[in-house]
Amino acid sequence: MKDAKTATLARMVMDKHICPYGVKSKWLLEKHGYTVDDQWLTTREQTDAYKAEHGVETTPLTIIDGKQIGGYTDLLRFFGNPLPDKDATSYKPVVAVFAIAAGLALAVSYATVGSPLTVRAAEWFVSFSMAILAMLKLQDVEKFSTMFVGYDLLARRWVPYAYAYPFLEALAGILMAARALDWLSIPVALFIGSIGAVSVFYAVYVQKRELKCACVGGSSNVPLGFVSLTENLFMIGMAVWMLAHG
Structure with missing residues (x-):
């Protein structure tokens, strides 16, 4: 034995x-x-x-x-399962955000119209994602703003924008989820999404800088690039969609 x-x-x-x-x-x-x-x-x-x-x-x-x-x-x-390096890059926070946002969107759609696969579910997915990402930034606005001014073109020239950004994203996401005050949510989403998309594209694909993304807060190890660009394109796409189908 x-x-x-x-x-x-x-x-x-x-x-x-x-x-x-x-x-x-x-x-x-x-x-x-x-x-x-x-x-x-x-x-x-x-x-x-x-x-x-x-x-x-x-x-x-x-x-x-x-x-x-x-x-x-x-x-x-x-036991052969060491913790990852605390400085190692990871997409887990972003995967968690989008997975929860998708689950909530499908659940709300099912609860309200009896089917999870609807156009409103897609709209809720984007707006919930915006709200959750804003919440993560708002946990420590100081850390977020410090990371954000490293690559955002407007924040580098006017620092208060870095502090305002998560509040603006939260406002747009919540209003878009409710389809309320479109006259406010659409311009806000278009504005911050467009500046963000241009900033990320310029920093990553033109300057080819290796930076951490502030998209999930100032303590993240998510690489700046596709994820942050997707976040901004989501906002732009949602704003355009609402303009076309208002």
Whole structure:
């Protein structure tokens, strides 16, 4: 019979603090078939003494077959599934935005007219996408504006536009979803979408600069290019569609 796999895990479990990485480490070990000797560090003094004894700076600490594996990220690496580099580019935030926007659009269309596949569903998809992207920018307008002025042609000449942009995008998206105040939403979407499209095209395809896109907020690692251009073309297309089918 194959020997059972065992691991020792030391983690902080205190009255006012339970280390989340310790909880995840225990779950990860059990997921991989390990029986866990779960050792709780219940005071700060006990934790400091344990770290000094084992020569580590942080807990949790996993030990397997007498070998110190380390904390949660080290454990992920041990099992062959390391976390991606925090500076690595990723399209996951954008995929999440468009997937949620599409799901909401299909759901609202089904709830209102009995079918998910309608013209209004397509309109809602664009307007919901605009509103969600604006919400992400509004989480930290300062960070967004700093990234945005790096490539937007108007924001580089008039910085207040960088602060106003997410509010304008949110306004246009919400009004377009409701098909309300078209006289306001259409010009706003055309204005910010056109300037944005020209700015992205110039920065990426003419100047050939490698920049991060502010489309999902100022902390994203989404490359500037196709995604941001698509966002702006969505706004332009929606505005033109509404003008033609108002």
